[in-house]
Amino acid sequence: MEWKNRGDENTELDGWFRAYREACPAPEPSANFMPEIWQRIEERQRSVFYLGRWARTFATAAAVLSLAMAAYLYIPHERNSILYVESYVEALAAGHAVDSPDFEPSMDEL
Amino acid sequence: MLVDFELIKRAQTGESAAFNEVVLAYRKRTLGTIARLISRPEDVEDVAQEVFLRLYFSLDQLRTAEVFEPWLYRLTVNAAYDYLRKHRRRMESRMSDLSEQQVMLADAQAGGRVDHDARQQRQVRETVDAMLSAVSEADRILLTLKEVEGLSLKELEKIYRVNENALKVRLFRARQRVLKALGDGSKEARGKGTARAEV
Numbered sequence: 001m002e003w004k005n006r007g008d009e010n011t012e013l014d015g016w017f018r019a020y021r022e023a024c025p026a027p028e029p030s031a032n033f034m035p036e037i038w039q040r041i042e043e044r045q046r047s048v049f050y051l052g053r054w055a056r057t058f059a060t061a062a063a064v065l066s067l068a069m070a071a072y073l074y075i076p077h078e079r080n081s082i083l084y085v086e087s088y089v090e091a092l093a094a095g096h097a098v099d100s101p102d103f104e105p106s107m108d109e110l
Numbered sequence: 111m112l113v114d115f116e117l118i119k120r121a122q123t124g125e126s127a128a129f130n131e132v133v134l135a136y137r138k139r140t141l142g143t144i145a146r147l148i149s150r151p152e153d154v155e156d157v158a159q160e161v162f163l164r165l166y167f168s169l170d171q172l173r174t175a176e177v178f179e180p181w182l183y184r185l186t187v188n189a190a191y192d193y194l195r196k197h198r199r200r201m202e203s204r205m206s207d208l209s210e211q212q213v214m215l216a217d218a219q220a221g222g223r224v225d226h227d228a229r230q231q232r233q234v235r236e237t238v239d240a241m242l243s244a245v246s247e248a249d250r251i252l253l254t255l256k257e258v259e260g261l262s263l264k265e266l267e268k269i270y271r272v273n274e275n276a277l278k279v280r281l282f283r284a285r286q287r288v289l290k291a292l293g294d295g296s297k298e299a300r301g302k303g304t305a306r307a308e309v
Contacts, residue, residue, distance in 0.1 A: 009289050009292065009293065010285075010289070012292070013241075013285070013288065013289060013292060014257070016234070016237065016238055016241070016292075017238070017257040017258050019234045019238075020146070020234055020235065020238040020258055021146065021258045021259075021260075022231070022234075023230075023231035023232075023234040023235050023238075024142075024145050024146045024149065024235060024258075025142065025145075026138050026139065026141050026142025026145060027141050027142075027145055027151060027154055027155070028138075029137050029138065029141060029155065029158075030155060033137065033155060033158075033159070034130065034133065034134075036159055037133065037159050037162050037163065037166075040159060040163050041163060041166050041167075044163065044167065
C-alpha cells in the first residue's frame with residue numbers, strides 16, 4: 001500500500017515537472033540583449049584596465065620606496081647626526097668607559 | 111552542438127564576431143534554462159547576460175571545444191545559484207508579507223485579466239516553485255536540470271564533475287523532500303477545504 005502510494009506520488013511529481021516545463025517557455029530575448037552584453041563586457045574590461053593601471057602604479061611606487069630605503073641604509077651616517085639613533089650596546093659602552101669603573105673601593109677598605 | 115567547434119575556437123582567440131555568433135546560437139536555450147531555474151521572468155535576461163559575460167572572460171580557460179556545452183551549462187548553473195542565494199531572503203519576506211486574503215484577492219483580480227490557460231500555467235509555476243522551495247538552491251537546480259530540462263545523468267556528471275552514484279543519491283534525497291512538501295501541501299489544502307466547508 002505504502003509502495004503504491006509512493007509510486008502514485010512519483011508519477012504525480014513527474015506530471016508536475018512536465019507541466020512546469022510547458023508553463024515556463026523560453027522567453028524571447030529583447031532587442032537590447034546583445035548591445036547590453038557588449039556594454040557589460042566593455043565596462044568590465046575598463047574596470048580591469050583601471051585596476052591593472054592602479055596596481056602597476058602601486059608596484060612602481062613600492063619599488064622606488066624600497067630602493068630609497070636601501071640607499072639610505074647603505075650610506076653611512078655620522079654619529080652626531082639627528083637621524084642617527086645609537087643602539088643600546090653603544091649607549092651602555094659610552095656610559096661605562098674602562099677608565100671610569102662603577103665600583104670604587106672606599107677609603108676604609110683600602 | 112548548436113555551433114561548430116571551429117567557431118568556438120575562433121571565439122576563444124578573441125574574435126568578437128565569432129563570440130556574437132555563439133551568443134546568438136545559445137541565447138534562447140540559455141534564457142529557457144534560466145527561466146525554469148529562477149522562475150522570475152523579469153530577471154531572466156539579466157542573469158543570462160551575466161552568463162555570457164562570464165563566458166566571454168573565461169573562454170580562454172576552455173581546454174577543448176568539445177566540452178563547450180557542459181561548460182556553458184556550468185556557467186548557467188553558477189549564475190542561477192548566485193542569483194537564487196542572493197534573492198532568497200527577499201522572496202521569503204515578500205511571500206510572508208501577503209496574508210491569505212491578499213493572495214486570494216490578487217488571484218481573483220488576476221483571474222479577470224488573464225485567460226484560463228495563462229492562469230493555469232501560473233498556478234503550475236507557483237505550485238512547483240513552492241515544492242522546490244522545500245529543498246536547497248543547489249538541489250533545486252539539480253532537480254530542475256534533471257526533471258524539467260531533461261538532462262541525462264551522464265550530462266549532469268560532466269556539468270557537476272561528480273560521479274553518477276553521488277548524483278543519484280542527491281537526486282533521490284531532493285526528490286523525497288519535494289514529495290514530502292507535495293504531500294504536506296495536499297494535506298493542508300484538504301484541511302483548509304474542510305474548515306471552509308464547516309464555516
